[in-house]
Amino acid sequence: MxxxxxxxxxxxxxxxxxxxxxxxxxxxxxxxxxxxxxxxxxxxxxxxxxxxxxxxxxxxxxxxxxxxxxxxxxxxxxxxxxxxxxxxxxxxxxxxxxxxxxxxxxxxxxxxxxxxxxxxxxHPQLSGYIDELILANLLERFRQNIILQMKLDSANKQLKEERNELKQAYKDLQNAQNKLVHQEKLATLGQLVAGFAHEVNNPTAALLRSTDTLDQHLRKFMARFNKEGEIADGSELNFFENGKKAGFPDTNTLRGRAKTLKEEFSRLQNSQIRLMAQMQPELIESLRSIYTDNPDYIQYYLDQFEFGKMFQNIESAGERIAGLVKSLKSYSRADTEDKYEWIDIREGLHDTLQLTSNRIKFYEIYTDLPEVPKIRADAAGLNQVWTNIILNASDVMGKTGSLDIRCGSTEEEVWVSIRDDGPGIEEEILEKIFEPNFTTKITGKKFGLGLGLSISKEIVSQHRGTIIAENAAEGGARFTVRLPVEG
Amino acid sequence: MKPKIYILIVEDEPEVLDSIVRDITEFEEHFQVEMADTAEEADEIISEIIEGGNLIGLILCDHVLPGKNGVELLIEMQQNEKTKPTKKVLITGQAGLEETVKAVNEADLKHYIAKPWEKSELVNITRNLLTDFVIKQIKDPLPYMQVLDAEKIAEHLRANRGITDQ
Structure with missing residues (x-):
């Protein structure tokens, strides 16, 4: 045409x-x-x-x-x-x-x-014109079609981008919500802990005070008994005092001592021998003469020793409870009004070690914590950071391992480093570990939200500080937190 | 010589170990009490007792121990013919459900005592389990009647005589 x-x-x-x-x-x-x-x-x-x-x-x-x-x-x-x-x-x-x-x-x-x-x-010429007109129209529509295709393509692309953005926004929202829920839980827990600590303090104080009083009364009672009793000569008080001071030899040592003692004091019962095995040599010495002169009196002296030991047990148990409660209170800081206060970061590290003790009980723990300037910080928040790092290390290392905890300072900043001797962190995931919901732990385990380190990072950022993770040259993973001195 | 029957206590905290021993001291006249603060030490003691031709009637074992844990120790004992009959008890503050189930299934755990325990609870469990052990493992449990469940032992003796009489 x-x-x-x-x-x-x-x-x-x-x-x-x-x-x-x-x-x-x-x-x-x-x-x-x-x-x-x-x-x-x-x-x-x-x-x-x-x-x-x-x-x-x-x-x-x-x-x-x-x-x-x-x-x-x-x-x-x-x-x-x-x-x-x-x-x-x-x-x-x-x-x-x-x-x-x-x-x-x-x-x-x-x-x-x-x-x-x-x-x-x-009009024969009309035919040509109409043909051309049809063709022109078809061409025009074809052109429109191509333009439409291109528009469709770019619209699709935009749609896809928007969908991805929406997805990301939804994910961010979910993370934010998880974090909020997590933080809210911790806040509630903090309040519960403060209440709990307060309530436990009372019975603990009562326990320790009673022991104190009981100790004094027992001495008076024994003094009077001495005057009236037939066997007492005042040396039993020595057994009582030593019972309070007696340490706890390990079971192997005890067994060895018991074996030797059994040979010498063959007429005594096993329970008596076991108590003697815990005694200091000078007490054994005084028992020796009693054993030859009045073997029936032995139990009396052993009882005195055991009294002392029980007092010691009660006291050390009470002090342990009191110590834990104190750490719990200062760890959670639920009783302080202002979130930010001047703190010595070493105290938080001590509290954290104390409170995670059931997880790190069998670890070798090296600390090098020289004095550092106090910083204005959210103590409870930082404790959460130390806890996350330590519990992660514990998850990786299992029951035995070691932790190396140090701190130091420069003019501008205070730093804390915590190194474990686990297998370290794979290079590929090193960058991802601070991302929310990143976890290497099997879900369903106790600590596996994948939020610990991302929250830690957020807390450190709120202090205008930094947190980094690396594989230490000497092995294991090392986390270093740097916080500016001028909070 | 008649074999001696041992009670083995495994606990790494000395104060707690001390308290357990004190609570079951009434059994000491008839049973030997041995203590270990790790599962590894317990292994050594177990070997010694077995080599001496004696029996382990009961083990009271903490779960959280340095090195090998309590449940592992109990399972190993269950796999050893010599210590399979030993009555096994966990006395612990923090064994999770999973580990406890494992102990029940694989170590024939007889009892789980949660810390803190009551003395009477510990004594009753010890008495019941030792009675069962003695009835099953000892030819003449008569001497143990005084310290264990006398009625149960007497009943056992009657039943046994009944069988031999026929």
Whole structure:
């Protein structure tokens, strides 16, 4: 096919329509075919069978497509003058795919299908023009199609990006929520702990005070008993005192001593021998003479010794409880009003070691904690950091291992480093360990939220400090926290 | 010579070990009490007792110990023919459910005593378990009647006589 009009009309189709109009005008009245429409007039509806071919001479027509399952229509294409309207329906004879509506005042050529042939017969040159017009329209629609494809592609891309952003935002939100819940739990726990510590302090104090009083009364009682009793000579007080001071030899040593003693004091019962095995040599010495002179009195002296030992047990147990409670209170800081206070970070480290003692009971613990400047900090928060690091180390090392805990300072900062002697951290995950929800622990275990280190990092950041993890040259993982001195 | 029956106590905290021994001291007339502060030491004592031709009637064992833990020790004892009949008790403040279940399934754990314990509880459990042990493992449990569950032993003796009479 040859373009009789060249290609310039592809861009300006009004020349074609002018030509068409002229042809039609020359051959008779075009009133039958030309008509004018106002704005917002529907030319045909989607689904209509078209019996006319429409050529837009002036104005703009918008094609709409109905959305499936709704009554909404969305604009598909805008047609300018020189366009064929309903081209697909006209050429194929199928129902129209779109609804055509005028956007402004329009002039249209409406030629009934039945007239087309006779028109062409009358004006042979019309055939060429119409062909070119159809072709131009198809080309235009093809171009539109490509543009649409490109738009679709970029819209898809944008959609994907937005979806990813949304996903990330949702994840962030979830992390934030988890953290909040976690922090809230800790805050509640802190309050409970403070209450608990207070309540435990009372019975502990009562226990220790009672022992004190009991000690004094027992001495008085024994002094009186001495005067009236037949065996007492005052040396039993010595057994009582020594009982209080007696340490705890390990079971192996005790067994060895018991064996030797059993040979010498063969008439004594095993329970008596066992108590003697815990005695200091000078007590054994005084028992020796009693054993030869009055073996029946031995139990009396052993009882005195055991009294002393029980006092010691009660006292050391009470002091342990008191110590734990004190650590618990100062660890949680639930009784302080201001979150930020001037603290010696070493105290928090001590409290943490004390409170995690059931997990690190069998570890070798090296500490090198020289005096460092006090810093203004959230003590409870930092304790959480130390706890996370230590419990992580403990999870990795299991029951035995060692911890090396140091601190130091420069003009600007105070630092704390905690090193374990576990297998260290794999290089690939080293960067990820401070990310929320990153965990190497099997879920369902006690500490496996994957929040510990990310919360730690946040706490340290709130102090405008830094926390880093690395594999130490001497083995194991080392965490170093640096905090500015001017809090 | 008649074999001696031992009670073995494994606990790493000396104060606690001391208290357990004191609480069961009434059994010492008829049973030997041995103490260990680690599972490894317990192993040595067990070997010594077995080599001496004696029996371990009861083990009271803490779970959290340096080195090998209590449940592991009990399981090993269960796998050894010589210590399989030993009555096994965990006395602990913190064995998790998983480990306790393991002890029940694999070491035939007879009792779990949570710290802090009551003396009467410890004594009753010790008496019941030693009675069962003595009835099963000792030909003539008569001498133990005084310190253990006399009724149960008497009943056992009656039943046994009944069988031999026929």
């Amino acid at each position: 040859k373009f009789r009009l060249g290609t310039q009309w592809l861009d300006d189709r009004s020349s074609v329509t002018r030509l068409l109009q002229r042809v039609l005008d020359e051959t008779g009245p075009t009133d039958n075919y030309i008509f004018n429409l106002d704005k917002d007039i529907t030319i045909f509806h989607e689904g209509d069978k078209l019996n006319n071919i429409y050529i837009l001479l002036e104005g703009t027509v918008q094609l709409y497509k109905k959305k499936p399952h709704t009554d909404n229509h969305f604009p598909v294409m805008e047609l300018k003058s020189g366009s064929l309207i309903g081209i697909a329906a006209f050429t194929t004879g199928l129902p129209s795919l779109t609804t055509a509506k005028t956007m402004e005042k329009c002039r249209l050529l409406r030629i009934p299908k039945t007239d087309v042939d006779s028109l062409i017969k009358r």
